[in-house]
Amino acid sequence: MSGADQSETAAMDSGAFAVIRIARHFDAAAERVFDAWLDPRIAGRWLFATPTGEMVRVEIDARVGGRFLFIERRDGEDMAHVGEYLTIDRPKRLVFTFAVPRLSPLYTRVSIDIFAARSGCELTLLHEGVLAEYATRVQSGWGEILNGLAMSLAATEHAARLQS
Numbered sequence: 001m002s003g004a005d006q007s008e009t010a011a012m013d014s015g016a017f018a019v020i021r022i023a024r025h026f027d028a029a030a031e032r033v034f035d036a037w038l039d040p041r042i043a044g045r046w047l048f049a050t051p052t053g054e055m056v057r058v059e060i061d062a063r064v065g066g067r068f069l070f071i072e073r074r075d076g077e078d079m080a081h082v083g084e085y086l087t088i089d090r091p092k093r094l095v096f097t098f099a100v101p102r103l104s105p106l107y108t109r110v111s112i113d114i115f116a117a118r119s120g121c122e123l124t125l126l127h128e129g130v131l132a133e134y135a136t137r138v139q140s141g142w143g144e145i146l147n148g149l150a151m152s153l154a155a156t157e158h159a160a161r162l163q164s
Helices: 030-038 041-048 132-163
Strands: 008-014 017-026 054-060 067-074 077-089 093-098 108-116 123-131
Touching: 017 132, 030 041, 030 093, 030 108, 030 123, 030 132, 041 054, 041 132, 077 108, 123 132
Parallel strands: none
Antiparallel strands: 008 017, 017 123, 054 067, 067 077, 077 093, 093 108, 108 123
């Protein structure tokens, strides 16, 4: 999987709100990358997961209008990540609302676009409506999350090779 040297990040501040944009190459097929966002067994390993937390609940209703809930226990406290799927166009586009109710009642919008590349695929994440005061933290968080996705894809590919 690609490292940070092949990533592109940007935070655009427009007053009270910021837009986070991250582009990343993955050495995996677009379908595998897309499916990793919607499969609870796989997503629970990397999506909204931190190195020191414990994912205690993952619910994904992978349909337009369906909702997701990820609860990770961090230092003894549960942190919920919630949202609703607005667009599911496998393997090209995923759009969802997103909130962390403990930090803010505000729902933001996340768009994931995936394009097949010569080797693997390119993913662009756009997170709109982020409170400007959280922009740096959110940008860093998405970078870590996408690193987790890369590691999860590598681990599942390695496990598949061992089984074959």
